[in-house]
Amino acid sequence: MIVISKEKLTIQKEQDVVLFRNRIKELATKIGMSLVNQTKLITAASELVRNMLRYGGGGITHLEIVSKNSIPGVRLIFVDEGPGIKDITLAMKDGYSTGKSLGLGLPGAKRLVNEFDLKSEPGKGTTVTIIRWKNGL
Amino acid sequence: MERIPILKMGPFLLVTIQVDLYDRLALTLENDLINMVSKTEAKGVLIDISAVSIVDSFMGRILGNIASMSKIMDAATVVVGMQPAVAITLVELGLTLSGVHTALDVEQGMELLRTKIGQLDTDEEGLYDSYI
C-alpha cells in the first residue's frame, strides 16, 4: 500500500468535528468516491471521532489518501491517549455502551468501511484505523 | 446561542435543518421541539432533513427521542426528505428510527400528519406510511 497524501487534524472540541468531516469529504471527492460510499465513510468517521472526544478526551486524526493495486482509498486514523478499552470484544457488540447511548458506534463504523482495525491498551489509549476504497462494496 | 428555528403551521410544527448539525445544536433542537410541542399542544412534528448529508447514531437517537417524547404528548413525528445515501447508510450502521415516520417531502409529510390526526382513535398506521 502506498500513502499518496497525508495530513493531521487535532480534535479537542465539537466544532473541530465539522472541519474534520468537511476535509474527509474533500479527499473522498478528490479520488472520485461515490456519494453513497462517501456518506458511509463520513458517518463511520463521525462515530469514531465522537468516541475519541467523549471517551478518549480528544486526540489526533490522520487523514490519508492511499493506494493499493492502483485502487485509491481514504484511510483515517484516530489516536487518543484516553483510558483505553478493557474488553474490545464487548465494545464491538451492537448495543454495548458505557455512555448510555446506542452502542452502535464501533460495530456500525466497522460495517460501514472496508477495513477496520482497533487497538487499545487500558491506561494508554485507543487507536482506530479505517479504510474505504474508492470502489469497495 | 445558535439554534434552529421552529415554525408553527396550524396544528403542526415544522423544522427545516439546513446544515449538518453538531451535537450541541442537535440537543438544543430536541429540547426546543419538546418544549414547543408541550406549549402549543401541536398534533404533529415535521422535520425536513433534505439538506442533511450525515445522520449518525447520535443524530438518529435525537430523532428517536423527539418522536417518543412527542408521542407521549399525542403528537406524531414525520421525518421528510432523507437523502437515499443517508437511508442506505443508516441500515448498515444498524440504526432503526423507531416511532419515526418518513415521507418524501414536506407536502407528503403534511398529508401524512393530516391522516394521522384524522384517524387518531382508529388505525395506528397510515397507508403510505413507512418505517425505516
Ligand SMILES: Nc1ncnc2c1ncn2[C@@H]1O[C@H](COP(=O)(O)OP(=O)(O)O)[C@@H](O)[C@H]1O
Ligand atoms: N476512544 C475510546 N476510548 C475509550 N473507550 C471507548 C472509546 N471508543 C469506544 N469506547 C468504549 O466502547 C463503548 C462502545 O462504543 P460505541 O460502539 O461507539 O457506543 P457508544 O458510543 O454509544 O457507547 C463505549 O461505550 C466506550 O465504553
Ligand SMILES: [Mg+2]
Ligand atoms: Mg460511540
